[in-house]
Each structure stands twice: as structure tokens, then as C-alpha cells.
Amino acid sequence: MNFRDPAQYTEDFISYLKAKNPRENEFHQAVSVVVESLAEFLVKNPRYLQAKILERMVEPERVIMFRVPWSDDLGNIHVNRGYRVEMNSAIGPYKGGLRFHPSVNLSIFKFLAFEQVLKNSLTSLPMGGGKGGSDFDPKGKSDNEVMRFCQSFATELSRHIGPNTDIPAGDIGVGGREVGFMFGQYKRLRNEFTGVFTGKGIEWGGSLIRPEATGYGTVYFAEEMLKMRGDSIKGKTVAISGSGNVAQYAVEKVLDMGGKPVTLSDSNGTIYDPEGIDRKKLEYVKILKNGYRGRIKEYAEEYNVTYFENQRPWSVKCDVALPCATQNEISGEDADTLLGNGCFVVAEGANMPSTYEAKHKFLEAGILYAPGKAANAGGVAVSGLEMTQNSMRINWTREEVDQKLKTIMVNIHNTCVKYGQNPDGSVNYVKGANIAGFVKVANSMIAQGLV
Numbered sequence: 001m002n003f004r005d006p007a008q009y010t011e012d013f014i015s016y017l018k019a020k021n022p023r024e025n026e027f028h029q030a031v032s033v034v035v036e037s038l039a040e041f042l043v044k045n046p047r048y049l050q051a052k053i054l055e056r057m058v059e060p061e062r063v064i065m066f067r068v069p070w071s072d073d074l075g076n077i078h079v080n081r082g083y084r085v086e087m088n089s090a091i092g093p094y095k096g097g098l099r100f101h102p103s104v105n106l107s108i109f110k111f112l113a114f115e116q117v118l119k120n121s122l123t124s125l126p127m128g129g130g131k132g133g134s135d136f137d138p139k140g141k142s143d144n145e146v147m148r149f150c151q152s153f154a155t156e157l158s159r160h161i162g163p164n165t166d167i168p169a170g171d172i173g174v175g176g177r178e179v180g181f182m183f184g185q186y187k188r189l190r191n192e193f194t195g196v197f198t199g200k201g202i203e204w205g206g207s208l209i210r211p212e213a214t215g216y217g218t219v220y221f222a223e224e225m226l227k228m229r230g231d232s233i234k235g236k237t238v239a240i241s242g243s244g245n246v247a248q249y250a251v252e253k254v255l256d257m258g259g260k261p262v263t264l265s266d267s268n269g270t271i272y273d274p275e276g277i278d279r280k281k282l283e284y285v286k287i288l289k290n291g292y293r294g295r296i297k298e299y300a301e302e303y304n305v306t307y308f309e310n311q312r313p314w315s316v317k318c319d320v321a322l323p324c325a326t327q328n329e330i331s332g333e334d335a336d337t338l339l340g341n342g343c344f345v346v347a348e349g350a351n352m353p354s355t356y357e358a359k360h361k362f363l364e365a366g367i368l369y370a371p372g373k374a375a376n377a378g379g380v381a382v383s384g385l386e387m388t389q390n391s392m393r394i395n396w397t398r399e400e401v402d403q404k405l406k407t408i409m410v411n412i413h414n415t416c417v418k419y420g421q422n423p424d425g426s427v428n429y430v431k432g433a434n435i436a437g438f439v440k441v442a443n444s445m446i447a448q449g450l451v
């Protein structure tokens with residue numbers, strides 16, 4: 001590898017990564033963006049190159065893959081695959097969510113775990129990074145089927161996790177219901193009540209504001225970016241994708257701040273409500289999605305608004321875009337459409353929702369663009385606060401947790417500015433987040449010897 005020329009170093013490193021991890025496209029994408037941001041910094045700070053920190057960081061400390069057998073309500077047997085990627089524990093125990101979705105594979109979990117390491121570092125809380133889940137699809141399953149699956153999954157996972165080892169939480173397809181079933185099984189197997197999961201119910205060890213944290217935090221981050229330009233969310237038209245946990249609370253915080261959310265989506269299509277999704281309509285979405293687990297199309301029927309079948313929200317005119325569904329949901333073409341329509345703020349509630357092309361278009365356009373590892377870090381940050389409350393056997397109030405969340409998001413924003421500000425005063429938040437997240441983990445790895 002060429003240790004003198006940043007562009008050549010980047011190319012060499014990506015070739016090395018691809019040769020070692022063939023066909024893991026999402027993982028290549030996530031690492032490529034980070035290496036591009038870091039290359040110049042690494043060339044100027046060769047001790048990280050000499051210690052082969054990046055080579056070590058892209059190799060998970062441990063990957064666990066396992067069989068998850070379960071039976072449906074008719075007694076038919078199904079076999080899914082479970083995963084946990086324990087990526088890096090340099091600054092704390094592995095921490096990160098579980099995703100249940102039929103599309104998952106090892107590449108997706110490695111990209112998510114790699115992003116999680118840098119994200120958790122940015123929160124300033126002592127958490128390493130991990131991610132896991134299964135190709136199980138909770139959609140269309142009864143509560144009893146989901147419980148049997150979760151019990152089977154947690155039975156194997158319980159051997160690998162613990163309150164000081166690895167603390168999973170929710171992600172796509174895993175919310176309070178699933179965390180409850182897994183926590184219950186873990187407790188039964190270990191005969192101990194510990195904070196081994198976060199995102200727990202409020203009556204049994206959960207933290208206030210954890211459900212809200214990712215969506216709220218994303219909007220707090222967008223507000224901080226706007227503040228740098230003497231602007232705010234107030235009066236802005238906001239396009240939001242997804243209609244799950246992150247999207248719902250992003251809508252709620254945009255409303256709190258005087259903005260107008262106009263879209264939501266799911267994997268079947270997008271609703272466009274030009275009058276704005278108000279609090280009453282948001283309550284409808286929460287019942288639709290969290291209660292009876294319906295489709296977003298039903299919103300269009302209820303409120304007589306446009307429904308774009310099989311389309312994403314990015315063709316709608318907006319000032320701010322908050323992608324809150326899944327990875328690679330904004331293509332290069334979508335980015336062109338957003339920019340052409342005057343969108344000038346993108347804050348990623350989801351993990352890596354912008355493709356490699358889209359990300360570069362946003363950076364070249366010089367808009368306010370916050371990558372997921374910075375903008376959506378509020379979720380795992382409040383998970384960290386849940387761990388603290390569990391250890392101390394106390395519960396903070398809603399206001400206390402929200403205030404701490406706000407402070408963490410402001411600090412992450414300022415850290416990105418510190419490492420990502422250009423000579424003309426503009427900020428490359430991608431570069432800022434990647435360098436800041438990296439430095440703390442890299443220094444800790446060096447301090448701990450060759451591990």
C-alpha cells in the first residue's frame with residue numbers, strides 16, 4: 001500500500017478489502033466512504049498506518065452465525081439464520097441493534113457493525129460496536145409466532161451476550177415487542193435481571209425517550225446544521241421516508257420545531273400530504289404501524305392524499321430530506337431530483353440510506369449533509385443512557401433524558417465541525433464524523449496493544 005499519497009492509499013486499501021471480503025457490496029461501500037475521508041489524515045499521522053489500525057478495524061473481532069428453528073401456529077417448522085457481528089470492543093462492550101428482515105446477509109451486518117463502531121465513538125459514551133439479527137420476517141406473523149422465534153433466537157444469542165459483553169437493542173423489524181420476548185428468554189435462561197438489552201419497556205428497566213431518541217436526535221442534528229447558517233427547521237417542508245420507529249419520531253420533532261412533514265413511506269410506496277402530516281394524522285400512523293401493523297397506503301385512503309405505489313419520497317419538492325427507512329434508498333438519480341427541487345438539508349435517520357453516488361452528489365453540491373453515523377446516533381446514545389440507569393438502579397425523567405440527548409447531538413455536531421470544517425468555513429460532515437469517530441477507537445486500540 002502507498003502510505004504517501006492519499007488517493008493511492010485509498011485505492012490500495014479498497015482493493016485489499018474487496019479481495020479479502022468478496023461480494024460484500026454494502027460492507028465495501030461503508031468502508032470506502034470512511035477510507036476516502038480518512039486517507040489524508042492517515043498519511044499525516046503514520047502511526048495509525050504502522051499499527052495497521054484500519055486493517056484491524058475492518059476485521060470483526062468475532063462473527064457468530066447460528067440456526068434458529070421455530071414452529072408456526074399450525075405446527076410447521078421453519079429454519080432461519082441468526083447473526084451477531086461483534087466488530088470492535090476497544091472503547092466498551094459491543095453495542096448495537098438487531099434487525100429482523102428477509103433481505104439481511106453477512107455483508108449488511110458487517111456494514112452496520114462497522115458504522116456502529118464509529119457512531120458509538122461519536123456519542124462519547126463507552127460503547128464498542130456490534131450488530132446482528134436474522135432473515136426472519138415478522139410481517140404477517142402472529143404475536144405467538146414472533147415470540148417463539150424470539151425465544152429460539154435468544155436461546156443461542158444468550159451464550160454470546162451480557163451486560164458487560166454485548167448489549168443488543170432494536171433496529172428494523174425489532175421493536176419493544178421483540179426486545180421483550182428476547183429479554184424474557186435471556187432472564188429465564190440466566191436467572192438474572194440485568195440490562196443486557198436496551199429498548200426495554202419502561203416498567204421493566206427501559207429508559208424514557210429511547211423510542212423517540214433516533215428520530216428526535218436526527219432532527220436535533222439537522223437543526224444544529226441549519227443554526228450554523230442562521231436558519232432553522234421552522235417553516236421548512238420536510239420529506240421523510242419510512243413509517244417505523246425512526247420516521248414517526250422524526251415527524252413528531254419536526255412538528256415540535258415548526259416544520260411541515262409531507263411524506264412517509266414503507267416498502268410498498270409513499271404517501272404525499274401537501275397540507276402536512278399534523279399531530280392527529282401522526283397518531284393515526286402510530287396506531288396503523290405499531291398497533292395493527294398495516295400499510296402506509298391506508299393513510300392515503302383515510303386522508304384522501306396521493307399515494308405513489310412502489311416509489312420513494314424523493315421526487316416531492318422539499319427543503320429538508322430525512323431518509324429514515326433503510327440503506328441505499330436514495331440513488332444518484334434521486335439525489336439529482338432532490339437537489340434540482342431545492343432540497344438543501346439531508347440528515348440520515350437510517351444507516352447509509354444514500355448510495356455512494358448520492359453521497360458524492362450531496363457533498364459536491366455543498367448542501368448541509370449529515371451521514372447516519374452522526375445524525376442518527378441519538379438512538380444508541382439513549383441506549384447508553386439506559387445502560388447507565390440500569391447500572392445505577394435509577395430512572396431519569398423524560399426531561400432529563402431529552403436534555404442529555406440534545407446535549408449529545410449538539411456535541412456530535414460540534415465534533416464533526418471540528419474535524420470537517422473546510423478553509424472556506426463550510427463543513428464536510430462526512431469527513432468530520434469519520435475522522436472523529438476513528439481517532440478515539442484507534443487511540444484506544446493502540447493503547448491496548450496488538451489485540
Ligand SMILES: NC(=O)C1=CN([C@@H]2O[C@H](COP(=O)(O)OP(=O)(O)OC[C@H]3O[C@@H](n4cnc5c(N)ncnc54)[C@H](OP(=O)(O)O)[C@@H]3O)[C@@H](O)[C@H]2O)C=CC1
Nearest residue numbers: 171172173214242243244245246266267325326350351379
Ligand atoms: N431504531 C433505532 O433506534 C435506530 C434505527 N436506525 C436505522 O433507521 C432505519 C429505520 O429503522 P426503524 O425505524 O427502527 O425500523 P422499523 O422497522 O420501525 O421501520 C422501518 C421502516 O422502513 C421501511 N423499510 C424497511 N426496509 C425497507 C426497504 N427495503 N425498502 C423500503 N422501505 C423499507 C419499513 O417499511 P415496511 O414496514 O414495509 O418494511 C418501515 O416503514 C434503519 O436504517 C435503521 O438501521 C438507526 C439508528 C437507530
Ligand SMILES: O=C(O)CCC(=O)C(=O)O
Nearest residue numbers: 096097169171379380383
Ligand atoms: O440502541 C442501540 O443499541 C442500537 C441502535 C442501532 O442499532 C443503530 O444505531 O443503528
